[in-house]
Amino acid sequence: MTREGDGAKDLPKEGTETRETDANYLAQLVDLGIALSAEQGREELNQKILMAARKFTNADGGSLYLVNKDESELHFRILMNDTLNTFFVSGRENEKPFPPLPLYDVEGRPNYRNIATYVALTGKPINIEDAYCADGFDFSGTRAFDAKTGYRSKSFLTVPLKSTRGAMMGVLQLINARDEAGQVIAFDKSIEPIIAALASQAAVAIENSRLLLAQRDLMESFVRVLGHAIDAKSPHTADHCSRVPVIARMLAQAAVDDKLGPFSNFYLTDMEWYELDLAAWLHDCGKIVTPDHVMEKATKLETIHNRIHEIRTRFEVLRRDAEIDMLKRKLAGEDADACDADFKQKVAELENQFAMVADANIGDTELDTDTIYALHDIAELTWVRHFDRTVGLSWSENQRLTDADLVSLREAGTETLLMDREDQVYLGFNRGELYNLSIPHGTLTSEERQVINDHVVVTQDMLAQLPYPRELQRIPAIAGNHHEKMDGSGYPHGMTGDDMGILEKVMVIADIFEALTAVDRPYKRPKLLSECISILGDMRDKGQIDNDLFELFLVSGTYLVYGKKYLRPDQCDEVDVSQFLSS
Template identity: 65%
Template sequence: MKLAEHTLRDQDSTVRSAQSIEAGHLAKLVDLGIALSAEQDANALNQRILQAARDLTNADGGTLYLLDEEERELQFRIMANDTLGRYVDAGDPQQYPLPPVPLYLADGSPNHQNVASYVALTGETINIIDAYAADGFDFSGTRRFDAATGYRSQSFLAVPLKSARGRVLGVLQLINARQIDGGVIPFDPQIEPLITALTSQSAVALENRRLMQSQRDLIDSFVRILAQGIDAKSPHTGAHCERVPVLAKMLAQAAVDQQNGPFATFSLSDQEWYELELAAWLHDIGKIVTPEHVVEKATKLETIHNRIHEIRTRFEVLLRDAEIDMLRRQLAGEDEAICKADFEARRNELREQFDLVAQSNIGSENQDLATIARIHDIAGQIWQRNFDRTIGLSWAESNRIDDDEAAILSQPGPETLLSDRQDHVYDQLNNGEVYNLSVPRGTLTPEERTIINDHVVLTQNMLEQLPFPSGLRNVPAIAGNHHEKLDGSGYPRGLLGTAMGTLEKIMVIADIFEALTAIDRPYKKPKKLSECIAILGKMRDEGKIDSDLFDLFLNSGAYRQYGETYLRPDLCDVVDLGRYVGRG
């Protein structure tokens, strides 16, 4: 009776111990599942999977392979071995990763010789007591490894990583299960369901990670296509949308790397880096709807084409009228010399007037009030139109002429040399010839400049409509505030520096410096590096850009690194940093 009771107590103790071990494993498995689902970093996820499996089985080593996208081979990801003190990560370029394992032989037949490839192809778990005594698999590579390292590979457990849909995503290969004293033993078959549960959770985590990465890759590609489309739309922007992200990340990295100074505590998480990159690529997205003829306006009279050619023709008409008048006067008996002198004077006058109009059209120099008044005087000259001006027009052009005006314009009549007509005003633009030629500086009218500037408003409006996740909520602000200035003189919101974050201030400098250094803008000559820094330095002195970031931009050498990559060698001259650093 006592022996029976003792036996029952022993059995009960064994059951409770087994239940305790199982409960401990299950609790650990639940914790691992939560951790795996929360892990965003791919390398860290691979490490967790391998380490968790080794912990559960007390394996001396292990290797993780993942299937490639074409599902033709297993690609090495990570390996660890305690006895050899070896850790190899495929993501580390300093280490030599293991070669991929092909799933198919040269003749196209399945590769069942290798344990890992067999498991990937069949989805079965393989538990080998001793690799040297195993039949059916080629362990010659394992033997060579052992011979080179003095290691003894013995027990193997190869488990497929299956998704919820049964798709094999990779293979987890464990080696040499150990007793508490370190002796090598076979892998316990009772632990296989637990490892299978772990690999299933791992496969789900990997598949989710792949889906998230695929979505991110799609978003990134879409963003870059939009940016490249904006750059291709106008030679005035060149590769601006591609270069600003480069500059922004250079300056942000310099801030992260600073050990002492105003950015000593500045850091960016992976999500914040991604936020900056997206914002930099999208900062000019509003230009996608900016009228091309406004963005491309290289002369004051340009709309879809440069209207200076029409005006030149009118001058030609006036010159021919003068010549005809001279000939008529001669036929009427007037003195030929006087008639020719009058004609020459008129020809010289018209040439001088057209030269003034043509020079004004370029807009390369500031125009004073006297020149503008002269243009208005020139505009009032009359020439005779003989053809109907209401025919051959598009519906939109005809719609801009009312019936009373159409009745007049359909008959021959006098017209001024330059005019600001009613039909010149449409779509928030005033294309009047006198109005455009009177622009005192540059080529853009106030309305056109507003349209150009509104690309920032459009950028903000477009981005604010996108459902950015919580980690990317600052993208609209970072992208949309790149034309703000710290003194409140920027647009569209007139923000002060106190209302802007560091990444927004970085974007301001990146946008300005790219525009200054661009060598492919058709409206300006390329500037030397020193000239660009001088302009930035003046903006710093005026309180328009962040002084600390400007100093960092210079001290870190980011300005020169960028210049040597994107500027011609003859433009990368020496910059006297002493003129600028620490003088804000």
């Protein structure tokens, strides 16, 4: 007979053990919650959830299913089994062990036959002692799996992964609980609340992970939309914003893969790859404010259209005036041969003068001083205008004319062949014809060149205003320093190689190489790969680009892989990379 005193002593001992077990479970759940909240990788998160559930229940195996985006199926994500020494992760295996499980049939009725879909649809956990003896569920798939593997699936504990707001995230399924001797037993009902709490934590972690991924996808999509918009703004720089990221990623990957060279200690985390990708897509976002006529300026006289046609018309007028003068002289009785000779000489002179103007308009060669003086002489040639020059103008054009201009321009008058008028200077640009034709090299005036260069400053200013998370703080520098040079000759800050990180230097090469190889630039013909590499080599020799990255660009074959995929076949000639490598 047990005495009350003895019984009283025994009860606290059992209660103490229970409290210790509960405290241990609680501590493990707290630790798990901290671990799940810190995990950002989806695969790693799924693994931690399943491993923790198996540890709590001493389950031999388990699997995790997640509800798909349109909530129509359960998709297999991970499977573990000690007896079968099996570890499957969706996306890694060649053959998925389980197909998606439809939550509804073709007629839209709930699929309650499968235990996992039942739990997902009802939100109720199911604890089965022996699947082969259970009623109400279809375990044919389980039996087929067992027949194929020689396994015996017996006890099942299937619990829903439901977030705090009631959203069904998926299903956690544990198989074959084991006792201390390793024998398969039923899942203890007392452990169900613990697993339910774990499942709730897991659901919240998965939901948070999905929200973070959705925000990341939204950010990346917005950035790409902006990049494509900038590319679409000008057909002559189309695909630049989308191709620079390709080159930058390829060169960065080559640096990561360089195990023996100067980049043997270089690596990038997942967030650093993401940072590089965003920065590369955003590197020219400042061009969104660059005027179209500057972006599109393929010749010196181009604004929205090429004004060489207007000047050619004036030359045509001068030629016609010369012809009229010849005919008048003949009618007046002058020697016909002399009149024809003078006319022929005048036509040849006009043709040579127009050829000089047209050639200067292209901008692909350096203009010497003699040519610029000759252009000024040509500009002084005059022709007679008979029509009112004030009609057909826009309101803004009229506003740029003075009252005196409006009076004089309504009447016929003499004008110079090339004009630099006051009304051609507005909005910070001088559109004067002689002024633009006298550009020594290229097609841009000094103020247009400054606007083009300022797109980097605008890029940096725009990007500096965004509230980046700590892992993306370098985006403005990576995106905005792609016009800097290692020797300090770049812009806008005149930085040197010592001031720049590896990814910034990667962007320098990526931007230059894409511009050199582009086939859509209006001011140059498409260059061969050998020409592009030669130009980069010359820049390396001048200390303008990073030597180690340039050589890696060559020896890794990055330039060739990109060329074969994105360039025209006739651009991809042979390149002797050995001549550019250090001995």
